[in-house]
Amino acid sequence: MSSGKIDFYGKDLRVYKSCLHTHSTVSDGRFSPEEVIRMYAEKGYDVLAFTDHRRYNPVDEYDPRTMRLLSGIELHPEGPFGRAWHLLTLGVREGDVPGDTAGMTAQQVIDAAKRAGGIVFAAHPYWCGFQHEHVSSLAGISGIEVWNTSCRYIGKAYNMQIWDDLLMRGHRLGALAVDDTHRAEECFFGWTMICAPDDSESSLLSALDSGSFYSTQGPEFYRLNWKDGVLEAEFSPCTEVIIVSSSCYGHCVRRQEEPGSPVSSLRVELPRALAEPQNLKYLRIQLRDREGRYAWSMPVYLQ
Numbered sequence: 400m401s402s403g404k405i406d407f408y409g410k411d412l413r414v415y416k417s418c419l420h421t422h423s424t425v426s427d428g429r430f431s432p433e434e435v436i437r438m439y440a441e442k443g444y445d446v447l448a449f450t451d452h453r454r455y456n457p458v459d460e461y462d463p464r465t466m467r468l469l470s471g472i473e474l475h476p477e478g479p480f481g482r483a484w485h486l487l488t489l490g491v492r493e494g495d496v497p498g499d500t501a502g503m504t505a506q507q508v509i510d511a512a513k514r515a516g517g518i519v520f521a522a523h524p525y526w527c528g529f530q531h532e533h534v535s536s537l538a539g540i541s542g543i544e545v546w547n548t549s550c551r552y553i554g555k556a557y558n559m560q561i562w563d564d565l566l567m568r569g570h571r572l573g574a575l576a577v578d579d580t581h582r583a584e585e586c587f588f589g590w591t592m593i594c595a596p597d598d599s600e601s602s603l604l605s606a607l608d609s610g611s612f613y614s615t616q617g618p619e620f621y622r623l624n625w626k627d628g629v630l631e632a633e634f635s636p637c638t639e640v641i642i643v644s645s646s647c648y649g650h651c652v653r654r655q656e657e658p659g660s661p662v663s664s665l666r667v668e669l670p671r672a673l674a675e676p677q678n679l680k681y682l683r684i685q686l687r688d689r690e691g692r693y694a695w696s697m698p699v700y701l702q
């Protein structure tokens with residue numbers, strides 16, 4: 400199944416609505432794996448990854464219904480301040496990396512996961528109390544989470560600032576939107592739209608590793624393009640549209656409080672819209688719809 404198509408920087412790709420951070424009764428989730436699969440399949444998701452704490456799910460034994468199931472795990476090697484990392488690890492199976500990472504450094508865990516063909520994201524760094532310099536000490540990760548629904552109860556669901564701090568320092572990292580599902584009240588608030596030619600595990604993992612996706616709480620992108628210093632996009636109607644870039648640079652296409660109808664496209668030329676393009680490391684598009692829901696494109700890297 401796929402949730403449609405996207406013109407992704409000139410490539411005609413399919414879009415897969417994905418729940419990539421999910422717990423079940425295999426660890427501390429309230430729902431059995433079968434219940435989690437039913438809930439997300441009924442909501443129209445195309446991809447679901449099980450990422451229970453320290454435990455693998457036998458995804459090949461479950462009925463995937465209409466979805467592609469990915470095997471994953473959330474791993475907890477010791478991190479800064481004596482607190483555990485939450486490493487969202489996708490594309491690994493029982494035996495690839497031990498669920499009990501005692502005695503392993505975070506880097507050893509990441510290296511083992513990558514040797515096994517997996518990819519790793521640093522989950523919810525703000526909630527962990529970690530900053531960009533902690534995340535940037537991890538070599539080989541594919542990114543972080545920009546939104547994590549289960550972290551909103553202590554006000555730390557967003558990681559936009561840490562993401563920008565990392566990008567400004569030259570780290571090429573994507574950022575997922577995830578539910579981190581444990582309970583019913585955490586379901587369906589943020590998801591990742593993977594842009595890939597097909598839904599094989601290798602295509603999905605490769606798209607996630609290379610930033611071929613966008614993250615959203617609702618708004619959708621239909622086209623993204625970057626050519627000859629011109630950034631273009633088409634998307635569902637939004638009332639706030641911003642190009643985010645390094646430090647004090649950026650460009651507001653549309654402000655939330657501006658009167659008038661929502662906008663559904665943008666065309667921004669460098670350097671006309673953004674001064675001093677030589678100082679810019681990246682551009683990313685941040686959308687917000689009338690209900691206040693965000694969507695985040697992955698960065699275009701300028702240097």
Ligand SMILES: [Zn+2]
Nearest residue numbers: 473485522523
């Ligand atoms: Zn976690």
Ligand SMILES: [Zn+2]
Nearest residue numbers: 420422473579
């Ligand atoms: Zn989790």
